Amino acid sequence: MLELRGITKSYGGRRVLDGVGFTVAPGRLTGFVGGNGAGKTTTMRIALGVLAKDAGSVRLGGAEVTTSDRRRFGYMPEERGLYPKMKVGEHIAYLARLHGYGRADATARAEALLERLGLGERLGDSVETLSLGNQQRAQIAAALVHDPEVLILDEPFSGLDPLAVDVVAAVLQEKAATGAAVLFSSHQLDVVERLCDDLVIIAGGTVRAAGSREELRRQHSTHRYELVSAGDAGWVREQPGVMVLDFDGGYALFDADDDTAAQRVLRAAVERGDVASFAPQHPTLAEIFKEVIR
Incomplete structure (x- = not known):
């Protein structure tokens, strides 16, 4: 279980996170929603260790997260982060090799995952020739190829058409079914409501509501x-x-x-x-x- 406790972060004199705390349970999809500037991306980056927190803790399995633990994380940032000149299949396989997979295994994993995400026919194309929606699918493959135990996705459905949303949603559900803890942010509340098991709503740097989807609906x-x-x-x-x-x-x-x-x-x-x-x-x-x- 990934657990955030009392996370606080300020820039200059402005506090952007104030005591943020919630859990992301294994085997469950947790939707993280809030308006622009609410603190979603900052929270995710702190969980990943990309940003330093001013106070609070990020814990995995009850212990403070270490650098070694974070190698078991998968992350998809909102910004495009792939090398535009690389071929799609080679790029995802390269990322798998960085996580310790051998060449043959990395290639097999990359090709199977890209096929599942609907990019099987684009393996030999360079990243820059893909549509924005297909680049988004490739970004998701990059986050998943090393089989992470914790998956953190910032706006994974942005730029996807309805059919692509269904494909990506199914892949995330399959990942959670293996026991992974999955946290994703999205402005598409209808997708979040349909997909997630748990919800965290943040506004003004504070968590306003958190719990299972059905619990919050009852409350x-x-x-x-x-x-x-x-x-x-x-x-x-x-x-x-x-x-x-x-x-x-x-x-x-x-x-x-x-x-x-x-x-x-x-x-x-x-x-x-x-x-x-x-x-x-x-x-x-x-x-x-x-x-x-x-």
Whole structure:
């Protein structure tokens, strides 16, 4: 488990991180979200040892991370970092060799990973001839080729089309399934919500919310319900303690003052006829994000 505790960082007189702490568990995908300048990239660079922290600790398996530990990390920065003149396959194999793999093994690993990421036909092309989206896939391959135990990715879905997003998401899920701890940042909240197991929301250099996706949705849930019935659901608007947000024939989306009011609506719906569904509605990540950063 990768654990950050009380990370603080200042530039001049401006504090950019203030007591940042969260965990990235093995076998799980942790989404790290926040607005521009919130502190995501700085936090990641400190975890990797690229930046020095002013206070706090970065721990792996309960002990302070060492230089040797960080050799087991994989990192994809937001900025392009590959050599533009090198051929894609040779470049990724070269990076594998830097991590101690023999030539044949490094080449095999690079080619298999690039094939999985949809770049199998571009092995002999130079990096600079790739589209920005394909360069992004190559960057991800560079972070993965040495089979890291901890994977840290800064905006891995930036510049990818929907099909490429699905490919990269599947590769990250496969990596987590092997037991790796995966931390990734993204501004694409719909992708984060679909993909991640855990969430960390940061704003102004402080963590505003952290936990499993379902835990956070429960914590920030309101008494919002969706009713789908066979008849006209207009009567819901007349129920005490209820505010209808959306209505269409037998469909009603409403907020209730409490569970008692919601159950009163359900009983009334059952008395009026068939109820196709009645369920609480949990907030989206975008809604949670807006709430916690206010």
